[in-house]
Amino acid sequence: MPSPLSGGTEKKERKALPPLARSPPFSAFGVSLDSSVFSPEDSWRARRYQMRRLGLGVGADVLAFAVTAAFLAFAPRGGWPWAGGLPPLAGALYLALMLAARAGATLPLDYLSGFRLPHSAGLSNQTPGGWLFDQAKGFALQLILGGLAAAALIWVMMVRPAGWWWVAGLLGGGLGAVLALIGPVLLAPLFFRFKPISDSVLADRLAALLRRTRARVRGGVWEMDLSRKSKAANAALVGWGPSRRVVLSDTLLAEYTGEEVEAVLAHEVAHQLGRHIPQMLIVQGALLFSGLYLAEWLLARPAGLGWMGISLPGSSEPASLPAVWLTLSVWGSVWTPVLRAHARRLERGCDAFAVENTRGTGGLASALEKLCRKNLADPSPPRWVVGLFHTHPAPADRIRWARQRESRE
DSSP states (O other), X not given: OOOOOOHHHHXXXXXXXXXXXXXXXXXXXXXXXXXXXXXXXXXXXXXXXXHHHHHHHHHHHHHHHHHHHHHHHHSOSSOOGGGTTOHHHHHHHHHHHHHHHHHHHHHHHHHIIIIIHHHHTTOBOOOXXXXXXXXXXXXXXXHHHHHHHHHHHHHHHHHOSXXXXXXXXXHHHHHHHHHHHHIIIIIGGGTOOEEEOOOHHHHHHHHHHHHHHTOOOTTOEEEEOGGGTBSOOOEEEEOOGGGOEEEEEHHHHHHSOHHHHHHHHHHHHHXXXXXXXXXXXXXXXXXXXXXXXXXXXXXXXXXXXXGGTOOOOOTTSTTHHHHHHHHHHHHHHHHHHHHHHHHHHHHHHHHHHHHHTTTTOSHHHHHHHHHHHHTTOOSSOOHHHHHHHOSSOOHHHHHHHHHHHHHHO
16 A cells, blocks of 8 residues: 555565565466566565465365364263253353364464464564454454354254244344444454544545535544554445444555545445445345254254264254354355355445546545555456455456546546
8 A cells, every 4th residue: 555666665675575575487376467556576476475365264264164063073962061051051161162172273374374474475563462462352252252142042942943043043133233333333442443533634535525425424434553563554334323434544544645545435435325234234144044044954854964974963952053153154155256246346336436426536546556565465366266255356457447437537
């Protein structure tokens, strides 16, 4: 997101860059590299960084899935004496053990992808202690929210052995809506500090955009102190109802022009006007309901997977939790490419809205190019990577489209 570097500065920094920046042959991964945003060497550096990050992330997901499958296959059935004979409590304890095992197994890969790799690319400001503290806070939230959800699920399974899926779906959907509501106000401040934008001129400009587009962002526009932890830049629309707000990182506000920040805000406002957050909650709810129905169907047929050597527990046993977890994970993965394709379509619409409502100032294309540089994004990732993992179109495609569209405004 920083301004493009001059040639002399680029050379100095390149000499000091760590091994990640070295430039091997440009045929890596069998895909040509884009040089319309970066130089060929920096395009390779971005490609290598993002592919390493992706590989570590997929590896952590596979490892976590394997740990969950191991809990399903080898953990004892029924409750535990030290749970006081209370199945909901046993369920919460069981999930806590499973989460701890997953976190312990993936910690080395999480460290590499979340701390070591960003530092090697010059993108992180975090200390090891700060990173571990954030991990601990995230894990504590998982234990609290996950434990409550697990206890509630086991209780629902007990009181309604047949048809528990739709009751659990209602409770899970309600929990998701509540978390989306309180997240920006109560949870996000556990990791970042927020304050109103201090630049009065910029604040007036952004307020004028909100009035012009008739956007209802009841929570306002906030600055987030991302620079304490990262050199990257970001912006997002979060929350719904009274907690809906646009969050802009301080790294973005410090290094972008007024036109660029306005274009970024216009893009985020388009998500609100298009009701994308409610759409997301509805789709996630539909996936949750259908996934829970599938889980109940499987648990009602414990011998159904015997040909695979898998013995399923009874539906009200704590050991059924990993079975439900794995079912939801697989079911979600099946639909993920479709949902991400839809998300990319929405992002293209938001880009069009931003260009139309910033009067073709060139701010969007410039902002996207700076974001690509600042965050070391791969300008043109392989198509299979975009299709399977990205919720946004390739940066180079977005930049080219924005330039063409802005030139006609």
